[in-house]
Amino acid sequence: MSAPPTLPLDPVLLRADFPILHQRVYANPRRGNEGVRLAYLDNGATTQHPRQVVQSMVDCYERTYSNVHRGAHYLSAQSTDAVNAAREKVQRFLNAPRAEEVIFTRGTTESINLVARSWGDAFCQAGDEIVVTEIEHHANLVPWQQLAERKGVKLRHLRLGDDGQLDVPSLPSLLNERTRLVAFTAVSNVLGTITPVAEIVAQAKRVGALTLVDAAQSVPHMRTDVQSWGCDFVAFSGHKMIGPTGVGVLWGRYDLLDSMPPFLGGGGMIDRVWLDRFTPGELPHRFEAGTPAIAEIIGLGAAIDYLNHVGLDAIHAYEQILTAKAHEVLGALPGVTIWGPSLEHKAGIVSFSVADVHPSDVANVLDLAGIAVRAGHHCAMPLHDRLGIPASTRASFYFYNTTEEIERLGEAVVRAQEMFGRKS
Numbered sequence: 191m192s193a194p195p196t197l198p199l200d201p202v203l204l205r206a207d208f209p210i211l212h213q214r215v216y217a218n219p220r221r222g223n224e225g226v227r228l229a230y231l232d233n234g235a236t237t238q239h240p241r242q243v244v245q246s247m248v249d250c251y252e253r254t255y256s257n258v259h260r261g262a263h264y265l266s267a268q269s270t271d272a273v274n275a276a277r278e279k280v281q282r283f284l285n286a287p288r289a290e291e292v293i294f295t296r297g298t299t300e301s302i303n304l305v306a307r308s309w310g311d312a313f314c315q316a317g318d319e320i321v322v323t324e325i326e327h328h329a330n331l332v333p334w335q336q337l338a339e340r341k342g343v344k345l346r347h348l349r350l351g352d353d354g355q356l357d358v359p360s361l362p363s364l365l366n367e368r369t370r371l372v373a374f375t376a377v378s379n380v381l382g383t384i385t386p387v388a389e390i391v392a393q394a395k396r397v398g399a400l401t402l403v404d405a406a407q408s409v410p411h412m413r414t415d416v417q418s419w420g421c422d423f424v425a426f427s428g429h430k431m432i433g434p435t436g437v438g439v440l441w442g443r444y445d446l447l448d449s450m451p452p453f454l455g456g457g458g459m460i461d462r463v464w465l466d467r468f469t470p471g472e473l474p475h476r477f478e479a480g481t482p483a484i485a486e487i488i489g490l491g492a493a494i495d496y497l498n499h500v501g502l503d504a505i506h507a508y509e510q511i512l513t514a515k516a517h518e519v520l521g522a523l524p525g526v527t528i529w530g531p532s533l534e535h536k537a538g539i540v541s542f543s544v545a546d547v548h549p550s551d552v553a554n555v556l557d558l559a560g561i562a563v564r565a566g567h568h569c570a571m572p573l574h575d576r577l578g579i580p581a582s583t584r585a586s587f588y589f590y591n592t593t594e595e596i597e598r599l600g601e602a603v604v605r606a607q608e609m610f611g612r613k614s
């Protein structure tokens with residue numbers, strides 16, 4: 191008998207840290223119904239939390255919680271130190287040159303809006319151009335459409351090729367001396383497409399354009415190095431990387447952020463205020479008006495510790511195994527179409543359609559089998575327009591998922607076909 195393949199990580203061991211994954215759903219003891227085992231395959235939407243992350247926030251609230259204003263008292267010094275430590279963890283996680291380049295926001299959406307409002311309003315003029323792609327999440331489309339409306343900026347679009355990858359060879363034809371920014375995702379939240387970030391950045395630089403990378407679906411799953419990417423801004427969310435909701439990051443190059451006006455005004459972001467004016471504070475505080483999400487920032491720091499402990503390379507390698515398994519299982523089913531590129535260009539996100547079965551019916555049948563997936567447009571309507579479908583069903587993986595869960599996914603899709611598919 192051949193030895194079982196060695197996995198890059200031990201999902202069973204890691205799952206022990208995630209209490210929520212060990213439940214049965216739809217149990218009804220009064221009717222003698224034990225329910226079904228949960229298989230959480232909706233990690234593109236949000237991820238679950240290990241005990242260590244939850245405990246870091248409990249510790250904060252039970253022992254060190256206070257507002258962050260160094261020097262006022264003991265607890266506030268503790269809180270300030272904890273927030274600073276989390277900022278340094280993010281800096282190292284991204285291989286960013288300076289901790290002051292890490293701005294805590296509420297998430298990817300707010301990070302992108304910050305750039306569109308602050309940088310966009312200050313530095314874009316009518317006739318300037320911004321390039322976005324056809325595969326973007328609405329969070330990386332609408333803020334630029336709003337900027338276009340405010341400032342008369344023209345939006346241009348990099349298309350999706352039939353191979354499920356961005357048509358990068360056509361990018362030079364979209365770039366010119368009026369291009370101010372290229373804003374694009376590192377991993378598509380629908381197709382799982384891994385985009386060639388460094389190559390797109392290099393092209394943009396040739397015409398002097400800045401680059402913003404929506405890294406919401408990449409930072410949690412693969413090693414990030416903002417210096418090797420060479421980009422100007424990176425946005426991501428804590429809740430997609432086993433951290434809490436309500437906290438995310440905008441990373442930007444120091445000199446660029448330092449040239450930008452504040453986004454929100456209020457406490458904490460100023461240097462000096464008079465009755466009729468103010469001067470803005472230093473980075474990162476200039477972009478962090480108001481009381482920050484203190485416990486959540488600490489939780490994000492704990493999430494980074496946990497991910498480092500598992501290892502980003504191991505996470506990526508293991509997710510490749512899960513994605514290959516999903517392609518094998520779903521690809522073997524007649525009537526199932528898997529969207530997106532071939533495996534070597536794909537992260538742990540698999541969207542598919544089942545002939546003659548509506549995606550929400552697929553998701554309902556899966557749900558009754560304990561399998562959590564998402565059905566709909568996944569906040570990427572233009573991408574679905576391009577695919578010619580109104581919606582899709584999406585399974586998205588993380589390091590705590592197993593190949594056995596993916597086998598159950600396949601079995602439940604067959605059940606959906608039997609229940610809802612056209613009987614011929």
Ligand code: PMP
Binds near residue numbers: 329378379406
């Ligand atoms: N961009 C991408 C690629 C995403 O997947 C998401 C979340 N689905 C977002 C942006 C928005 O993230 P948030 O809702 O955390 O702001």
